[in-house]
Amino acid sequence: MQLKICYLSPPAIPDYSNFDVTLLYKLIRNLCPSLEPTQGWGKDPADTDIQIGDDIERLRIFRNNIVRHSSSEISDSDFEICLKELRSVLQRIQNHMTSKGYNVNYEEKMTNIKQLDLGDDTLNKCKIGYIVEHTLDRLKQADDKDVPNAEISTVQQNVGSETMLTPRIVACPSPDGVQWQQSNDGTSFNSIDISQPKYYGSTPNIAISHETCVTNKSITLIGDVFVYENAPVVQNVFWTKNGEKLDIQGSGGRYTEVTVDNPSLTIFKVKEHDAGSYQLTATNDAGSTTSDFLILDVPDVSFARPEKKNNGSFWVPVTVQAIPAPNFVRWSIKENTCDAFVPIDENLEEFKGTSNTLPHPVLKDEGGAKLSRGRAASE
Numbered sequence: 001m002q003l004k005i006c007y008l009s010p011p012a013i014p015d016y017s018n019f020d021v022t023l024l025y026k027l028i029r030n031l032c033p034s035l036e037p038t039q040g041w042g043k044d045p046a047d048t049d050i051q052i053g054d055d056i057e058r059l060r061i062f063r064n065n066i067v068r069h070s071s072s073e074i075s076d077s078d079f080e081i082c083l084k085e086l087r088s089v090l091q092r093i094q095n096h097m098t099s100k101g102y103n104v105n106y107e108e109k110m111t112n113i114k115q116l117d118l119g120d121d122t123l124n125k126c127k128i129g130y131i132v133e134h135t136l137d138r139l140k141q142a143d144d145k146d147v148p149n150a151e152i153s154t155v156q157q158n159v160g161s162e163t164m165l166t167p168r169i170v171a172c173p174s175p176d177g178v179q180w181q182q183s184n185d186g187t188s189f190n191s192i193d194i195s196q197p198k199y200y201g202s203t204p205n206i207a208i209s210h211e212t213c214v215t216n217k218s219i220t221l222i223g224d225v226f227v228y229e230n231a232p233v234v235q236n237v238f239w240t241k242n243g244e245k246l247d248i249q250g251s252g253g254r255y256t257e258v259t260v261d262n263p264s265l266t267i268f269k270v271k272e273h274d275a276g277s278y279q280l281t282a283t284n285d286a287g288s289t290t291s292d293f294l295i296l297d298v299p300d301v302s303f304a305r306p307e308k309k310n311n312g313s314f315w316v317p318v319t320v321q322a323i324p325a326p327n328f329v330r331w332s333i334k335e336n337t338c339d340a341f342v343p344i345d346e347n348l349e350e351f352k353g354t355s356n357t358l359p360h361p362v363l364k365d366e367g368g369a370k371l372s373r374g375r376a377a378s379e
Helices: 002-006 021-031 052-067 076-099 106-114 119-126 133-139
Strands: 149-153 166-170 205-213 218-226 236-241 265-267 276-284 287-290 294-296 300-303 314-321 329-333 362-365 374-378
Touching: 002 021, 021 052, 052 076, 076 106, 205 276, 205 287, 218 236, 218 276
Parallel strands: none
Antiparallel strands: 149 166, 205 218, 218 265, 236 276, 276 287, 276 294, 300 314, 314 362, 329 374
16 A cells, blocks of 8 residues: 555656655655754653654554554643644754754744644534533634743753743733743742843843855845843844854854844855854844754755656656755766766757756756666756
8 A cells, every 4th residue: 555655657746745653764764864863863852852853753653652552541731741742843943944944933833833723523423421511611712813832941040049040932912921920839820020130131142044045056044033121232243153152253254243133144155064063043132042953054955856758758846945045957867888967968859848947957868778877967
């Protein structure tokens, strides 16, 4: 059955959205050695293992332990723990996919699933035995909106020392405002007056994006740094590459100056050695905030299944993705008598119709005899 799903007669292309978790995991495990988890395939990742392969293993474990469990019953506390762990996994996978140029929002999809209105018919089918009806009421939603969800993380501190509480707020629609409260018993909460001297404001907030200028081969890492009302002003900003602070002055003019008023960084004449993980850090009196990773890498070239046209020729669509955006693409081929790839002559009859248009160049091969020996290169 799985062979029929994976291998379709041309020009049909498999629909990966129809693949189940087991099949997807098997394909990734056998076809993507670069994604191997820290502890290896099929083994539980440690809490400190946060590579993309580690999170793929966590999804497999979640599916096996929860979705395929013989019992459908799960307590509210266990459900919230699973939901929190799954949210962290999806955040990291979403950041990884975004860094590769894919526009995904797994957090939004997860929120939509959590707020899904199952409807009366579906709920009635789910009732088992003498389960009290009101236990199912919590699954219902009048519409697609929900109250905000707030989580607070902090590092344990000795009594009397300074500590920082970092909230993460998720809501649909966005909340109108936030308020800090404190409780001694976990039941009765009182508002906190953050204007008192012992309370400090928030650390800076950072949003990052990027723009590529193909003409002069430059990329701008856009940094948007801001603070909430009454929070301490931003005092310092800087960019790092692979964890090390960039030497702006020693770049020979390839890096633009980064200031509090203009925290964006432009890299001119981008080369392969500029590949790496970039982050923006901003500091004020309340502390420092570091942005998500923005990964610059060489172009990623993915081939689609060849399409056979009515005249017998084959067309090979390709997708080229990278940060910064590639500015050039060419097709090369390796003949049986040659050990190296050489650029093809697109004026030859067998290759007429070949396109080098980004981000989807197309190779046209008359008869398809050379498809197995061709490749696309970009920079």
